[in-house]
Each structure stands twice: as structure tokens, then as C-alpha cells.
Amino acid sequence: MFYDPAIETVPREKIRDIQWQRLRDMLEKVYQGNRFYQDRFKKHGVALEDIQDLNDITKLPFTNKKDFQKDQEEHPVFGTNLTEPFENYVQFHQTTGTTGKPLKWLDTKDSWAWRARCMAHSLAAAGVTNKDVLLLPFNFGPYTAFWGVYEAAQHLDVLTIPTGGWTTEQRLNSIVENQATLIIGTPTYMLRLAEAAQEEGIDLANSAIRVLILAGEPGAMIPSVREKLEKAWGARVFEYPGLTETGTYAFMCEHDNQALHIIESEFIVEVLDPKTGRSVADGETGELVLTNLGRTCSPAIRYRTNDLVRLEKSSCACGRTFGKLIGGVLGRQDEMLIIRGVNVFPSTMGNIVEEFLELGNEYQITAYRRGDMDELKIQIEMTPSSKDVSELIATELKKRLNLRVDIQTVPKGTLARSDYKGKRFIDERSKRSSSAG
Ligand SMILES: [Zn+2]
Incomplete structure (x- = not known):
């Protein structure tokens, strides 16, 4: 199932046109109002006029997590990656801080809605409709992790059951009692729930749950984990990757459980040799670099994710023309x-x-x-x-x-x-x- 069939099956050369238009629009605003990028672009000696087509994106400097951490340290409270006046921002989130000081990220109503639309690609691709009932086993916390799913579910008119602060047992009972058809979480927690169900004598495999959506750590593409989860839950497993800094940038389709489609209408993806910074050939392993196109208020431009991936732009049985990350995120470069x-x-x-x-x-x-x-x-x-x-x-x-x-x-x-x-x-x-x- 598609979220936006026209866009998801658009010929590849058209994707580049869409990307170029949106990049151009974003850069105009960023050059005008975003101090973080103004400073960097100036230091790098690149003016707006230097960017004349999509290939010129390589003239822009890379960014990484440390750049944003440093900016927020030097410019409290929220740093300078803010294109719009402060009063336009309505959402606060932060990273978990496993690699250094947590990064804060602000969104406006528009960019938050954009994030929900990105995630909606993922839910639609997993076959989620407004007849589904989604159980959310997470707390009302500052991490973006599952908020995007909540917003996307609202956007797609899916009934959601929040279970923040509940015990595993309460959540299991709610799944059964309310006939939830969909649940989202990390593979670790989904295995934990399955284990607890076994102990409580709850037959999850025969519950109404038909789809698990996983995030936060690898799992859906590891055959042994996938098998364990699908057997215990009697459900199909999907996965989506995302970063606080960039939003949800890819999703799994029903036809290929060993790859993730990049949302190329919303992201420009580059795969680079980490040592030279040059693009690697299609299908070769390199570092994932992302530019998001719908979050002008606090964008990530040529953001080095530190994740290693293999991008292929071949066609998929689902009919989408979006390129695929084969095997998903393969590992962290520094690991x-x-x-x-x-x-x-x-x-x-x-x-x-x-x-x-x-x-x-x-x-x-x-x-x-x-x-x-x-x-x-x-x-x-x-x-x-x-x-x-x-x-x-x-x-x-x-x-x-x-x-x-x-x-x-x-x-x-x-x-x-x-x-x-x-x-x-x-x-x-x-x-x-x-x-x-
Ligand atoms: Zn596909």
C-alpha cells in the first residue's frame, strides 16, 4: 500500500527535479534566516548563487552531530539552527545522549506535520489503514522515537491506545481486551513482551495483532530475530529508521524485508567513502549522508549520520522508484x-x-x-x-x-x-x- 502513489512511483529523473526545487526553496530561506548555516556557508565560501543545480549540493559543507552539539553549547539554550522566529517553534525533543551531550531539536507546526507525513509512508507501506488499532507502549518522553508514529497514526485516522506508565502485564491485557492490531517498539521490548505473555499464559500469536513496527535498533532484518518475533506474535514485522536530527527517512515495503526504501521525495541521500568524502558507486558500502527537504525551520543539510549503508537504485516489486538501502543500516562506522x-x-x-x-x-x-x-x-x-x-x-x-x-x-x-x-x-x-x- 502507498501513502502517495504518484510520488512513490515517479520516474527517477523526476525525483531529481523534485529534489532540486525543494532544495533551492529551502536554501533561499536558510541563507536568509539561519545563523548556523549562514556562518558555515560563509566560512566555506559558498554563496547561494553558487548552487545552480542538484549536483552543486556537493559544494556545501558537511555537518555532523558534534557541529550541532558545539553550536548548542556556544549558543544556549537551543543553538542557532533556527530559521524562523522563536515563537513559531512548538515541539521540543532531544537525543538520548549515548554519544555525548544530548542534542535538542525544535520543530514548528509545519515541520512537525512534515515529520508525521514521512512516517505515514512507513505505516502505509506496512498496510496500516484507518481500521487498525495501534497500541503505543511508550512514555510521554522527550525522545522523538515513537512520537512520529503517534502523529502519523493520527494523520492516517488510526485509533491509538496510549499505555505510557503501564506495566508489561497491563499492556498485554490491553492488547487482548481492546483487540489492538498494531504495535510499535524496539525489537528488545517486543521480545520482552512476548516472553512475558508466555509466562502469563497469553496467546499473542492468536491475538488481533497483525503487524509489528520496529525501530530504535536492528531486528526486523536479522532473520533469527524476525522469525522469533513473527512466531511469538503471529504478525508481520516491519522496520523504519530515523534520527532526531533528520526525521524518519526510510521504510520497509511488503515486497522486500531485506531492504529499506529511502523517502527520496523528502530526502537527498548521498553515500560517501568515509575517508575521502567522495561518493561511492551505486551498490557500494559507504557512510549515509542525509539532507532533509521539509524541515526548513531546523534542517539537517549534508548530515553525516555515521551509519554505513549500501544504496541501490534498482526497481522494486512494489512498484516504488525510491532507492533502497540493502540490508538497512549495516553498522556504525565508529563501531x-x-x-x-x-x-x-x-x-x-x-x-x-x-x-x-x-x-x-x-x-x-x-x-x-x-x-x-x-x-x-x-x-x-x-x-x-x-x-x-x-x-x-x-x-x-x-x-x-x-x-x-x-x-x-x-x-x-x-x-x-x-x-x-x-x-x-x-x-x-x-x-x-x-x-x-
Ligand atoms: Zn519495495
Whole structure:
């Protein structure tokens, strides 16, 4: 199902026309009223007249999270990335602060509505209609994570049930009692709910839930996680990625559960070689750089996400012409490890570990330094009745990644958990002498 069939199936050359028009309109306003970009563009020596077509976007400087953090530190309270007068802003959100000081981001009524429309692409692509009932298992918090979904659901006339502050048990009962058809959350929390349902004797697989929408961490594209979730919930799993700084920029369609469509009518996407800053060829892995086109009031222009992706602009069975990120977000660039000469992402190892773990058992990957070398250990949880899979995992890691890794088993409940995201990768490499081994 489409949110906007005309736009989503528009020929590729037309997409570029749309992008150019919108970029031009945005830059006019930004050059006029946005101090953050005015300063940067001036320092970079690029005037509005220098941008004559879409290719000229490469004349503009990149931005990254640190630039915005620094700006907000130097210009309290909200920094200078504000194109409009302060009184126009009505929404405040902030990042979780896992990488440095939390970033604050303001939206106007218009840009907030734009964010909802971006997310509506995602809900429509998952087949959500106004006959659905959406349960929202999240609190009234400052993180954008699920607010976009709430707004998009309102935009699409979907009945929503808020369950902030409720226990897992109350939420499960509400799902059954109110015949919710749709739920959204992190894979970690969706697995937690499934585990709790099992303990309470609630048959989720036969509940009315037909679609899970996942965000916040990888899951929908990891076959083992996907299978666990689809089996436990008797539902189809979809995923969308988004950042506080950019909004929701992609979604999964019904025809390909191993890729995400970029919303190219709302975002200009570049994939760069992180070292040289030059574009990589279609289909090659590089860093995702985003420019959003509908949030003129606080835009992200050539924003380096630090996420590695592989973009393909081939056609899709769904009929959309929007390019696809094959395999979704592949990993964070700064999390790449070099273990005895092998380049590897914690998420890739995590996917392999997940295949062997029972529902509800957590794992943790720790990277540490020994001398000049990066080293790894993996801890997995076991219940007294579970089979010891550490040998199997070690063999599989050796086979698929050519890596020998020490696997330790710990009792279930030992490893850190949170309702929002599992803490599965610990990087202790900056510690001088390691105690992790
Ligand atoms: Zn598709």
C-alpha cells in the first residue's frame, strides 16, 4: 500500500527535479534566516548563487552531530539552527545522549506535520489503514522515537491506545481486551513482551495483532530475530529508521524485508567513502549522508549520520522508484573493529549469536585492548535448562567471519537490560590496560 502513489512511483529523473526545487526553496530561506548555516556557508565560501543545480549540493559543507552539539553549547539554550522566529517553534525533543551531550531539536507546526507525513509512508507501506488499532507502549518522553508514529497514526485516522506508565502485564491485557492490531517498539521490548505473555499464559500469536513496527535498533532484518518475533506474535514485522536530527527517512515495503526504501521525495541521500568524502558507486558500502527537504525551520543539510549503508537504485516489486538501502543500516562506522586483521561490526557478530539464543536470553559483546590489539569477548545468558550453545556460536563465528572469539556463559538475568534498547555492545578499547579479558 502507498501513502502517495504518484510520488512513490515517479520516474527517477523526476525525483531529481523534485529534489532540486525543494532544495533551492529551502536554501533561499536558510541563507536568509539561519545563523548556523549562514556562518558555515560563509566560512566555506559558498554563496547561494553558487548552487545552480542538484549536483552543486556537493559544494556545501558537511555537518555532523558534534557541529550541532558545539553550536548548542556556544549558543544556549537551543543553538542557532533556527530559521524562523522563536515563537513559531512548538515541539521540543532531544537525543538520548549515548554519544555525548544530548542534542535538542525544535520543530514548528509545519515541520512537525512534515515529520508525521514521512512516517505515514512507513505505516502505509506496512498496510496500516484507518481500521487498525495501534497500541503505543511508550512514555510521554522527550525522545522523538515513537512520537512520529503517534502523529502519523493520527494523520492516517488510526485509533491509538496510549499505555505510557503501564506495566508489561497491563499492556498485554490491553492488547487482548481492546483487540489492538498494531504495535510499535524496539525489537528488545517486543521480545520482552512476548516472553512475558508466555509466562502469563497469553496467546499473542492468536491475538488481533497483525503487524509489528520496529525501530530504535536492528531486528526486523536479522532473520533469527524476525522469525522469533513473527512466531511469538503471529504478525508481520516491519522496520523504519530515523534520527532526531533528520526525521524518519526510510521504510520497509511488503515486497522486500531485506531492504529499506529511502523517502527520496523528502530526502537527498548521498553515500560517501568515509575517508575521502567522495561518493561511492551505486551498490557500494559507504557512510549515509542525509539532507532533509521539509524541515526548513531546523534542517539537517549534508548530515553525516555515521551509519554505513549500501544504496541501490534498482526497481522494486512494489512498484516504488525510491532507492533502497540493502540490508538497512549495516553498522556504525565508529563501531567497526579490527580483530587480528579482520574488519568486523559488532552487529554482524550479534546477528550470528542471536541465531543460537533462546527467547529472552541476552548477550553482550565487549571489545577491549590487549597491548596494541583489539580483542573481543562475548557473554551469553543461559537458563539451567538451556543447551550450552557457546561451542556452536564459536564455530559459526570462525566459519563465517574467520574470527576466534571467547564465548562465556552467564546465568539468565546477569546482563544489562532496558525496555528501550538492549545494551549489547560495550566498547572498552579506550581504557588503557584492559580488565575485560
Ligand atoms: Zn519495495
